[in-house]
Amino acid sequence: MKTFREEGREVPAVRDVSFEIRDKEFVAIVGPSGCGKSTILNMIGGLVAPTSGRIEIDGRAVTGVPPNVGYVFQKDTVFPWRTVARNIALGLEYRGVTGTEQERRVREGIRLVGLEGFEEAYPATLSGGMRQRVALMRTLVVDPEILLMDEPFGALDTHTKLNLHAELLALWEAKHQTVVFVTHDLSEAITLADRIVVMTRRPGRVKMLYDVALPRPRDVIKLRESEEYAREYGQIWHVLGEEFAGARL
Amino acid sequence: MKERGAILVWRLLILLTLLGSWQWLTGIKAISRTPGFYWIDPFFVSRPSEILKRFVYLASDEVRLTIWQMALSTIQSTLWGFVVGVSSGFAAGLLLGRNDRLARILEPYIIAFNSLPRIALVPLITMIFGFGLLAKIVLAWTIVFFIVFFNTFQGVRSVDADLVHAARFLGASEQQILRTVVVPSALAWTFASLTPSISFALIGVVVGEFLGGESGGGLGYLIIQSLGTLNAADMMVALLSLGAIGVVLALGIKQVEIRLLRWRPEYRNRA
Ligand SMILES: Nc1ncnc2c1ncn2[C@@H]1O[C@H](COP(=O)(O)OP(=O)(O)O)[C@@H](O)[C@H]1O
Numbered sequence: 001m002k003t004f005r006e007e008g009r010e011v012p013a014v015r016d017v018s019f020e021i022r023d024k025e026f027v028a029i030v031g032p033s034g035c036g037k038s039t040i041l042n043m044i045g046g047l048v049a050p051t052s053g054r055i056e057i058d059g060r061a062v063t064g065v066p067p068n069v070g071y072v073f074q075k076d077t078v079f080p081w082r083t084v085a086r087n088i089a090l091g092l093e094y095r096g097v098t099g100t101e102q103e104r105r106v107r108e109g110i111r112l113v114g115l116e117g118f119e120e121a122y123p124a125t126l127s128g129g130m131r132q133r134v135a136l137m138r139t140l141v142v143d144p145e146i147l148l149m150d151e152p153f154g155a156l157d158t159h160t161k162l163n164l165h166a167e168l169l170a171l172w173e174a175k176h177q178t179v180v181f182v183t184h185d186l187s188e189a190i191t192l193a194d195r196i197v198v199m200t201r202r203p204g205r206v207k208m209l210y211d212v213a214l215p216r217p218r219d220v221i222k223l224r225e226s227e228e229y230a231r232e233y234g235q236i237w238h239v240l241g242e243e244f245a246g247a248r249l
Numbered sequence: 250m251k252e253r254g255a256i257l258v259w260r261l262l263i264l265l266t267l268l269g270s271w272q273w274l275t276g277i278k279a280i281s282r283t284p285g286f287y288w289i290d291p292f293f294v295s296r297p298s299e300i301l302k303r304f305v306y307l308a309s310d311e312v313r314l315t316i317w318q319m320a321l322s323t324i325q326s327t328l329w330g331f332v333v334g335v336s337s338g339f340a341a342g343l344l345l346g347r348n349d350r351l352a353r354i355l356e357p358y359i360i361a362f363n364s365l366p367r368i369a370l371v372p373l374i375t376m377i378f379g380f381g382l383l384a385k386i387v388l389a390w391t392i393v394f395f396i397v398f399f400n401t402f403q404g405v406r407s408v409d410a411d412l413v414h415a416a417r418f419l420g421a422s423e424q425q426i427l428r429t430v431v432v433p434s435a436l437a438w439t440f441a442s443l444t445p446s447i448s449f450a451l452i453g454v455v456v457g458e459f460l461g462g463e464s465g466g467g468l469g470y471l472i473i474q475s476l477g478t479l480n481a482a483d484m485m486v487a488l489l490s491l492g493a494i495g496v497v498l499a500l501g502i503k504q505v506e507i508r509l510l511r512w513r514p515e516y517r518n519r520a
């Protein structure tokens with residue numbers, strides 16, 4: 001349970017949210033906007049403390065930013081005064097990984113997200129999709145065990161989004177981090193996740209936990225045309241649709 | 250390119266017109282052959298030809314204190330005041346920007362001291378630091394410090410919290426956050442204060458020189474001396490030199506700014 005104080009009143013943001021995330025699992029949280037998805041992610045990441053209840057990672061209560069957790073924010077948080085390469089090097093720099101080892105891992109990261117040739121570019125010269133690639137790789141380059149993502153592709157056009165889905169899945173297949181991916185886009189959740197947490201509208205509660213029965217590895221384009229995808233979509237939308245319909249936008 | 254050439258031509262034309270009419274209007278009498286009745290009296294504003302003559306004289310080694318020595322003294326004090334003011338203002342801005350409690354405690358003192366007209370301090374500073382270079386530097390410093398301090402403080406306060414969070418998740422310590430997030434984002438604000446700072450440093454120094462006497466040297470001294478001897482030509486030499494120095498210093502600062510802020514889109518094409 002989390003309440004925020006608003007004009008002197010305690011306003012509940014999320015209530016009775018309880019679920020477990022398994023190791024190496026890709027979980028998506030979907031729900032209408034304002035239902036507390038970011039709040040949940042921030043609690044897992046230790047940025048805000050729950051008003052009541054607790055968050056545990058591997059049996060240890062979260063107090064403050066835990067180690068081994070990466071966070072890709074909804075907002076663009078690429079450092080504008082650093083080049084692409086220097087942004088991706090940040091986490092390594094903080095951890096004291098320097099010299100050729102740092103260089104090697106940065107170069108590898110840049111290759112993995114297809115940003116070769118843009119190493120020395122400043123973020124202001126990049127497209128939104130490229131900036132999110134930098135943000136993603138900056139987080140992954142230090143090998144977090146848990147990856148929190150808050151609508152990371154929310155501001156991108158459909159085509160760029162699909163490309164990034166494919167890249168994210170490929171990267172995830174290689175390392176199998178535990179991922180918590182927040183989105184209000186149901187098709188995105190189905191494409192990526194093993195399991196979907198469906199939230200009610202504000203104050204958010206867990207409405208349904210849904211196992212996505214789609215085989216891996218997934219092809220993001222073919223997947224969308226498949227019958228199984230349509231079936232999963234239909235079933236979740238049946239439940240989620242009520243919440244979106246009732247949400248005041 | 251053609252546009253730039255045209256602008257340059259226009260600028261030159263204006264300059265020549267100004268100098269020409271200055272020279273001409275101070276040369277003709279309002280009532281012919283009546284002494285003292287000029288359209289514009291050269292006694293007060295001198296004439297370009299006269300100013301040039303005085304400049305050549307002041308630049309020669311016939312004088313005890315050449316215009317070069319005076320200009321150098323002024324530039325030196327300005328740069329020192331600027332450097333000391335910027336670095337201390339920046340450090341203080343960082344410190345108070347990061348320390349809420351200290352900022353709240355010191356706020357009334359900072360506002361009080363900053364509201365004090367700095368010129369009122371000149372006699373006191375002269376009393377303490379004497380008539381030399383030091384007094385001028387201190388005066389420039391008291392002005393520059395606050396300009397840079399307030400800007401940096403504001404810059405630190407407006408650091409994007411999300412960038413700090415991002416750094417924290419990437420494993421940054423408090424000290425690393427300061428170095429890689431707070432300082433770079435505050436710098437953009439600090440830089441915005443540098444061009445006014447150099448101008449105000451120059452003002453501080455010249456005011457200091459008004460009172461500093463010959464040992465302090467400088468162009469401000471030349472101005473006061475010209476006032477004493479009612480010598481408009483010398484005064485114009487000093488004013489024009491100050492103008493030139495001001496422009497050169499401001500342009501220099503701008504170049505540094507463009508280089509260091511080249512990550513910003515508005516500077517990108519100029520680096
Ligand atoms: N810092 C805060 N102070 C007050 N209210 C907040 C704060 N953060 C979020 N809220 C409120 O909590 C609710 C959930 O917000 P959020 O977690 O951002 O939703 P979502 O990410 O699902 O759109 C919203 O109604 C929002 O207005």
Ligand SMILES: [Mg+2]
Pocket residue numbers: 037038039074150151
């Ligand atoms: Mg959100």
